[in-house]
Amino acid sequence: MEFDLLIRNATVMPGEGPALVADVGVRAGTIAAVGGGLAGTAREVIDATGLMLCPGFIDLHAHSALEPFRDPVLEPKIAQGFTTEVINPDGLAPAPVDPARAEARRLYLQPLEGPGPEPWPWTTGEEYAAALEAARPATDLVLSVGHNAVRDHVMGSANRHPSPEEIRAMRREVRRGLEAGARALSFGLIYLPGLFAGTDELVALAEEAAAFGVPLVPHVRNEGAGVVDAVGEMIEVARRSGASLHISHLKVIGDERLVEPLLALIDRASQEVDLTFDQYPYGAGSTMLSALLPPWAQEGGAEAILGRLADPGQRARMAEDVRDGLRSWENIYASCGPENIVIVQAAGDAARHVGRSLAEVAEDLRRDPFEAALDLMAQTSLDVAMVDHYASEATTRAIFRHRLALVGSDGIFGPRPHPRLYGTAARVLGRFALRERLVPVEEAVARLSARAARRARLDDRGRIEVGLRADLVLLDPERFVDVATYDDPCLSPPGVRLVTVAGEAVYRDGRPTGARPGRVVLPQVSR
Numbered sequence: 001m002e003f004d005l006l007i008r009n010a011t012v013m014p015g016e017g018p019a020l021v022a023d024v025g026v027r028a029g030t031i032a033a034v035g036g037g038l039a040g041t042a043r044e045v046i047d048a049t050g051l052m053l054c055p056g057f058i059d060l061h062a063h064s065a066l067e068p069f070r071d072p073v074l075e076p077k078i079a080q081g082f083t084t085e086v087i088n089p090d091g092l093a094p095a096p097v098d099p100a101r102a103e104a105r106r107l108y109l110q111p112l113e114g115p116g117p118e119p120w121p122w123t124t125g126e127e128y129a130a131a132l133e134a135a136r137p138a139t140d141l142v143l144s145v146g147h148n149a150v151r152d153h154v155m156g157s158a159n160r161h162p163s164p165e166e167i168r169a170m171r172r173e174v175r176r177g178l179e180a181g182a183r184a185l186s187f188g189l190i191y192l193p194g195l196f197a198g199t200d201e202l203v204a205l206a207e208e209a210a211a212f213g214v215p216l217v218p219h220v221r222n223e224g225a226g227v228v229d230a231v232g233e234m235i236e237v238a239r240r241s242g243a244s245l246h247i248s249h250l251k252v253i254g255d256e257r258l259v260e261p262l263l264a265l266i267d268r269a270s271q272e273v274d275l276t277f278d279q280y281p282y283g284a285g286s287t288m289l290s291a292l293l294p295p296w297a298q299e300g301g302a303e304a305i306l307g308r309l310a311d312p313g314q315r316a317r318m319a320e321d322v323r324d325g326l327r328s329w330e331n332i333y334a335s336c337g338p339e340n341i342v343i344v345q346a347a348g349d350a351a352r353h354v355g356r357s358l359a360e361v362a363e364d365l366r367r368d369p370f371e372a373a374l375d376l377m378a379q380t381s382l383d384v385a386m387v388d389h390y391a392s393e394a395t396t397r398a399i400f401r402h403r404l405a406l407v408g409s410d411g412i413f414g415p416r417p418h419p420r421l422y423g424t425a426a427r428v429l430g431r432f433a434l435r436e437r438l439v440p441v442e443e444a445v446a447r448l449s450a451r452a453a454r455r456a457r458l459d460d461r462g463r464i465e466v467g468l469r470a471d472l473v474l475l476d477p478e479r480f481v482d483v484a485t486y487d488d489p490c491l492s493p494p495g496v497r498l499v500t501v502a503g504e505a506v507y508r509d510g511r512p513t514g515a516r517p518g519r520v521v522l523p524q525v526s527r
Helices: 098-113 125-134 147-155 163-179 197-213 227-241 256-269 302-309 311-322 330-334 346-354 358-365 369-379 393-400 420-435 441-448 450-453
Strands: 002-012 019-028 030-035 041-047 052-055 057-060 082-087 138-142 185-188 216-219 244-249 275-279 284-288 341-348 384-389 406-409 473-475 497-499 504-508
Touching: 002 473, 030 138, 041 052, 041 125, 041 216, 041 284, 052 284, 052 441, 057 384, 057 406, 057 420, 057 441, 082 497, 098 147, 098 284, 098 384, 147 185, 147 197, 163 197, 163 302, 185 197, 197 216, 197 227, 227 244, 227 256, 227 358, 256 275, 275 393, 302 369, 311 369, 330 341, 330 384, 341 346, 341 358, 346 369, 358 369, 393 420, 406 420, 406 450, 420 441
Parallel strands: 002 041, 002 052, 057 082, 082 138, 185 216, 216 244, 244 275, 275 406
Antiparallel strands: 002 019, 019 030, 052 473, 284 384, 341 384, 473 497, 497 504
8 A cells, every 4th residue: 555654563542442553554634554564655654663653632622712813833732742622612702793892702802712813804603713714723623602602692791681582592693503513512601791691591502502412511600619519500401401511621629528529420410411521630720810700790891890990999899709709609719819829921011920929919019919910900901811729639630530531621822821731631641641540541542532532523533543534643652741830831741753633744753844734623513
């Protein structure tokens, strides 16, 4: 046979099942042959003796919706082996968007997704997908329908229940996205305006996902003291709607005693609901600093938030709610404390605070730490992001060991990002599996590839098998491990020899090739 690429003598991790030593031949973007001693010629032959060959990794929770417009190479992702990313998590899709509200939505999303092109040249999901495809990303990007975008498009950012007609309009928008090929319906129940949605609204939209056989992917309403009830709400939404459920970045903020009852709930629910979850393998999160605000303070969107930040009376009320708490509100500030909340991105002059905790910022400004946080939001027009340290390494590993766990980086691009942007895959496979043996190596690879592909309904990838896409990661298992840290986060893992997307090398021997063969994956999903 004639191949474009022939990899010889690799320790092949097929995606599911045991490893085998074999050759793998690639032709025209697909895996053409797998076996020992393959006969044939190739334009490129790699002796992979002692190296591990895996299917391309799939990031089930990626904030790469707007980054390709700035940097389509997406080096932090390809350098750790991610070849496919599921985007628009947390309900935070850039489309659909009302043209009159596009600038407000752009400003709101900027701390998590970046600004994207200015102005946004789309209003519909289809127009956004076409613009993203034209950016020619290095990885494949799989769209989700974002509930927050849909609600904002139909209702704005008002804190109220939708009318029957508004429910119908939101269902139409969800259906439109799924008909175009989106593979999930994502919810962000701490973000605008999804945090104002009631359970019945979630059920109504989830019925559309159930009809298309795609999962609900929620950032639940509370990951702190109310996490068990919040996860229980989404389990009930899945039961009532008939949809499958994939919980985003399962965690417990603060009280680690809740881990055991949370995992017990998931085990019980999995007997009657098609249920999985993803995890980034760290004990700290990262999001926009405005997530510290109580829900009422976020009503009306970015302009209204900034107006409240300029009102001393409103600021005093925010501080009171943070101190005393509100029923069912997550209250990240109180759970983590200002010494454990670190500024990692800030616009303008506020950039001088990047790398400092809120406690350190407050000391520098001679302000109360929460007041300092409000000052930063006002000064940057909300363009400020944080890392919040909320759990121990033992808690992170306890969740990681669960049989239903998959992998999502939740990586947010920026000058001083959370290390998960650069290190997630290498921490899962290189540290937790190859070095610490928390799970078998085959299990870690399956979570990163075959089982992730199945969850996202990507039947053409995720395994090293003849006829499937040649998304491949060739790595040195002795060297592959996460090296990114909170103090020095922009470090890609060593040991990655080759990454291919559809047979084309996008990363080779420690650097990007510049190739951008990725696409927006939008085949029709059958209803």
